[in-house]
Amino acid sequence: YTQAKALVFSENGEPSDVLKSVLLRSLAAPINPADINTIQGTYGSQPSFTSLIGTPSPSAIPGSEGVFEVVATGDPSSPIRRGDWVIPSAPQFGTWRTHAVASLDEILKINKEGLSATQAATISVNPSTAYRILRAYGPSAGRGAGLGMRPLEIGSGEWFIQNGANSGVGRAAIQLGKLWGLRSINVIRERSSHEATESLRRELVSLGADVVVTETQFLSRGWKDQLAEITNKGREQIGLGMNCVGGKSATAVARSLSDGAAMVSYGGMARQPVALPVGLLIFKDIRFVGFWLSRWNQQDVAGRGHMIDYIVDLIRGGKLKDVPLHELAWNWETDIDTLIGEVQSGLQGFRKGKGIFVF
Numbered sequence: 001y002t003q004a005k006a007l008v009f010s011e012n013g014e015p016s017d018v019l020k021s022v023l024l025r026s027l028a029a030p031i032n033p034a035d036i037n038t039i040q041g042t043y044g045s046q047p048s049f050t051s052l053i054g055t056p057s058p059s060a061i062p063g064s065e066g067v068f069e070v071v072a073t074g075d076p077s078s079p080i081r082r083g084d085w086v087i088p089s090a091p092q093f094g095t096w097r098t099h100a101v102a103s104l105d106e107i108l109k110i111n112k113e114g115l116s117a118t119q120a121a122t123i124s125v126n127p128s129t130a131y132r133i134l135r136a137y138g139p140s141a142g143r144g145a146g147l148g149m150r151p152l153e154i155g156s157g158e159w160f161i162q163n164g165a166n167s168g169v170g171r172a173a174i175q176l177g178k179l180w181g182l183r184s185i186n187v188i189r190e191r192s193s194h195e196a197t198e199s200l201r202r203e204l205v206s207l208g209a210d211v212v213v214t215e216t217q218f219l220s221r222g223w224k225d226q227l228a229e230i231t232n233k234g235r236e237q238i239g240l241g242m243n244c245v246g247g248k249s250a251t252a253v254a255r256s257l258s259d260g261a262a263m264v265s266y267g268g269m270a271r272q273p274v275a276l277p278v279g280l281l282i283f284k285d286i287r288f289v290g291f292w293l294s295r296w297n298q299q300d301v302a303g304r305g306h307m308i309d310y311i312v313d314l315i316r317g318g319k320l321k322d323v324p325l326h327e328l329a330w331n332w333e334t335d336i337d338t339l340i341g342e343v344q345s346g347l348q349g350f351r352k353g354k355g356i357f358v359f
């Protein structure tokens with residue numbers, strides 16, 4: 001890779017002033033659901049197609065998350081040095097490639113001490129989403145407070161409920177919730193055998209899940225009574241629902257919430273619309289909102305930096321465990337069909353681990 005160098009400029013000026021980009025070598029890049037939706041054209045924003053990478057027709061490089069090693073910097077006084085690890089700060093950076101040239105404002109340096117490449121490559125989307133939702137959304141801030149909501153109170157033991165609990169976001173929410181003294185009710189889909197379901201349940205409990213229920217239990221008539229038991233006959237409130245799935249599961253999350261609670265939809269894995277019983281809106285004043293990390297990142301750049309540092313520290317301290325990953329080596333020998341196959345299967349359910357390219 002030492003051959004792969006380029007001098008680039010993105011503005012005009014004296015060469016010593018404008019040749020400031022850094023050359024990056026990819027270390028690892030996950031395949032997130034959003035990346036596949038972006039290729040399908042169903043995501044909330046689309047990268048623009050360009051001719052810069054020399055393809056016959058204008059194209060875009062997929063992949064929004066990953067970690068790179070800095071191979072060279074154009075500027076000796078650059079705060080980023082050879083050997084540093086960086087993650088993209090720009091959305092839709094295009095991480096599914098072996099090398100990249102970036103300007104300093106497109107990347108964020110992370111302290112690589114004690115981190116593996118796959119850990120560093122999966123920090124910025126899933127844990128951040130769980131972090132932001134748990135820290136910003138929750139029940140109505142009080143009677144007559146209009147639309148105001150408050151986050152669940154740290155250390156209070158307040159409940160939240162989530163579906164897709166074994167997803168990357170779900171696992172992060174379980175662990176952050178536990179760390180912050182919150183309690184979680186977690187919905188998972190049954191596995192192919194009872195034993196496999198129980199094993200997943202134990203896994204989530206070991207991460208800090210207080211309650212794990214299967215979707216079948218959750219959608220059954222008996223759930224109401226079970227929930228009453230969990231919440232001390234409804235005396236303990238469930239102030240937040242996190243919806244990763246949509247469809248019937250989302251409706252059941254909404255029905256499980258206490259008066260004035262918020263349901264935050266951040267994913268639509270079942271590809272089914274969310275049906276909301278009007279009574280929940282009127283009589284229970286449940287607030288239904290959506291969450292998009294890209295918007296948060298844009299609106300709070302400094303906050304994002306602090307959050308990433310916080311998450312990196314947790315991982316380094318062993319307090320935020322790795323999600324199951326399916327590593328695919330990407331080197332000179334890897335053929336393109338293998339890469340495409342890994343991406344194509346990325347949205348399938350019941351996966352053993354999220355696909356990640358390791359370079």
Ligand code: NDP
Nearest residue numbers: 033164167168169189266267268269270291292293349350
């Ligand atoms: P993962 O790949 O880690 O997990 C996927 C999850 O989806 C698993 O829990 C899986 O459950 C579940 N799932 C898959 N197919 C279905 C289905 N047909 N019906 C119900 N559940 C299904 O995902 P991530 O944690 O990376 O992402 C989860 C969701 O969150 C995605 O929709 C993603 O786009 C979204 N997201 C949104 C963000 C935002 O800013 N709004 C940011 C980050 C993620 P099972 O094992 O049972 O198949």
